[in-house]
Amino acid sequence: xxxxxxxxxxxxxxxxxxxxxxxxxxxxxxxxxxxxxxxxxxxxxxxxxxxxxxxxxxxxxxxxxxxxxxxxxxxxxxxxxxxxxxxxxxxxxxxxxxxxxxxxxxxxxxxxxxxxxxxxxxxxxxxxxxxxxxxxxxxxxxxxxxxxxxxxxxxxxxxxxxxxxxxxxxxxxxxxxxxxxxxxxxxxxxxxxxxxxxxxxxxxxx
Amino acid sequence: xxxxxxxxxxxxxxxxxxxxxxxxxxxxxxxxxxxxxxxxxxxxxxxxxxxxxxxxxxxxxxxxxxxxxxxxxxxxxxxxxxxxxxxxxxxxxxxxxxxxxxxxxxxxxxxxxxxxxxxxxxxxxxxxxxxxxxxxxxxxxxxxxxxxxxxxxxxxxxxxxxxxxxxxxxxxxxxxxxxxxxxxxxxxxxxxxxxxxxx
Numbered sequence: 001x002x003x004x005x006x007x008x009x010x011x012x013x014x015x016x017x018x019x020x021x022x023x024x025x026x027x028x029x030x031x032x033x034x035x036x037x038x039x040x041x042x043x044x045x046x047x048x049x050x051x052x053x054x055x056x057x058x059x060x061x062x063x064x065x066x067x068x069x070x071x072x073x074x075x076x077x078x079x080x081x082x083x084x085x086x087x088x089x090x091x092x093x094x095x096x097x098x099x100x101x102x103x104x105x106x107x108x109x110x111x112x113x114x115x116x117x118x119x120x121x122x123x124x125x126x127x128x129x130x131x132x133x134x135x136x137x138x139x140x141x142x143x144x145x146x147x148x149x150x151x152x153x154x155x156x157x158x159x160x161x162x163x164x165x166x167x168x169x170x171x172x173x174x175x176x177x178x179x180x181x182x183x184x185x186x187x188x189x190x191x192x193x194x195x196x197x198x199x200x201x202x203x204x205x206x
Numbered sequence: 207x208x209x210x211x212x213x214x215x216x217x218x219x220x221x222x223x224x225x226x227x228x229x230x231x232x233x234x235x236x237x238x239x240x241x242x243x244x245x246x247x248x249x250x251x252x253x254x255x256x257x258x259x260x261x262x263x264x265x266x267x268x269x270x271x272x273x274x275x276x277x278x279x280x281x282x283x284x285x286x287x288x289x290x291x292x293x294x295x296x297x298x299x300x301x302x303x304x305x306x307x308x309x310x311x312x313x314x315x316x317x318x319x320x321x322x323x324x325x326x327x328x329x330x331x332x333x334x335x336x337x338x339x340x341x342x343x344x345x346x347x348x349x350x351x352x353x354x355x356x357x358x359x360x361x362x363x364x365x366x367x368x369x370x371x372x373x374x375x376x377x378x379x380x381x382x383x384x385x386x387x388x389x390x391x392x393x394x395x396x397x398x399x400x401x402x403x404x405x
C-alpha cells in the first residue's frame with residue numbers, strides 16, 4: 001500500500017492518501033484542502049478517491065470537500081450524518097469499515113469533541129486533532145484538557161508501541177514516543193480522577 | 207511505505223529487516239547480510255519501504271541518497287556521511303547519531319524522536335515537519351536550517367547551534383536548553399512554552 005502526506009499551509013493541517021501500489025480506489029483522510037499539488041498527487045498515481053474519512057468536522061479538516069466531491073464520487077465517513085451539504089455514513093466507536101482490501105477500525109473520543117474520530121489502518125493510526133506529537137489535542141479549558149488526558153491515558157496510550165501515528169497537525173510520531181513524551185501523560189498522572197458528580201451526595205461541599 | 211513484519215522467531219518482538227524474515231538479532235549469517243546491505247545501499251540512490259531497524263551504520267558514505275517511507279527504528283549512525291540526503295515519511299526513532307555529517311539534508315514529515323545525538327552537523331538543512339521529541343543532543347549544529355513545524359519537546363539540548371534558522375512553528379516545550387545559540391533566528395516565532403490554558 002502507498003502512503004502520501006500533503007500539507008496545507010493555509011490550514012496548517014495534514015491530509016493523507018492511502019492507495020494500492022498500482023493505482024485504483026484510494027482513501028483520503030481529512031480533505032482540509034484540495035489544491036493543485038494534491039490533485040496532481042492523486043492523478044499521477046492513477047488514484048480515484050473512493051472514500052473520504054473525516055477525523056473532525058471542523059473547517060480546517062473539510063474545507064476541500066466541496067471541490068473533491070465535484071471531481072470524485074466519494075463515500076464520506078464521519079461522526080456526523082451531514083458534513084457541509086453532503087450526507088455521510090456515520091461511524092461509531094467499534095465500527096469496522098472494509099474498503100476493498102483495507103480494513104479500517106474506528107475509535108471515538110468524545111472527550112475531545114462529539115465529532116472526533118480516529119481511524120486505524122493496520123498499524124497506522126490517523127488521529128486527527130486527538131493528539132499532536134508530544135501534546136494532547138487543543139481543548140477549550142484546563143478542565144477539558146484534564147478530562148482528555150485521562151481518556152488518552154485509559155484508551156489511547158494503551159496501544160501497541162510500534163503504532164505509527166499520523167496527526168491532523170504537525171509531524172508524525174510513534175506510540176512509544178507518545179507514551180514517553182506526551183505532556184498528557186504527566187497531566188493525567190498528577191491529576192486524580194475526579195468524577196463529574198460525587199458518587200456519595202454527602203460528600204458535597206457547599 | 208514500509209510494512210513492519212514481526213520477526214519469524216517465535217517469542218521475538220522485533221521486526222524482520224530488509225531481505226530477511228528475521229530481525230538483526232536472529233540473523234544467522236549477520237556478516238554476509240551486513241555486507242549485502244552495504245553493497246545494496248551503495249549501489250542505488252533511491253530507496254523506499256526499507257526496514258532497517260536496529261542496524262548500525264558505521265563510517266558509511268551515503269551522501270546524496272534518498273529514502274522514502276523507510277524505517278530505521280533503533281538504528282545507530284556512527285561517523286556516517288549523510289550530506290545531501292533526503293528522508294521523506296521515514297521513522298528513525300529511538301536510535302543514536304554520533305559524529306555524523308548531515309549537511310544540506312532534506313527531511314520532510316519524519317519522526318526522529320527519542321534519539322541521542324552527539325557531534326552532528328546539520329548545517330543548511332531543510333527539516334520540515336520532523337519530530338525530534340525527547341532528543342538528547344550535545345555539540346550539534348543546526349545553523350542555517352529551516353526547521354518549520356518541527357518539534358524538539360521534552361528533551362535536553364546542550365551546546366547546540368541554531369544560528370540563522372527558520373524557527374516558525376518550531377517547538378521547544380519542556381526542553382532543557384543549555385548553552386544554545388539562536389542568533390539571527392526568528393526565535394520569537396518558535397513555541398517555547400505550553401499553551402496558557404494548561405493547569
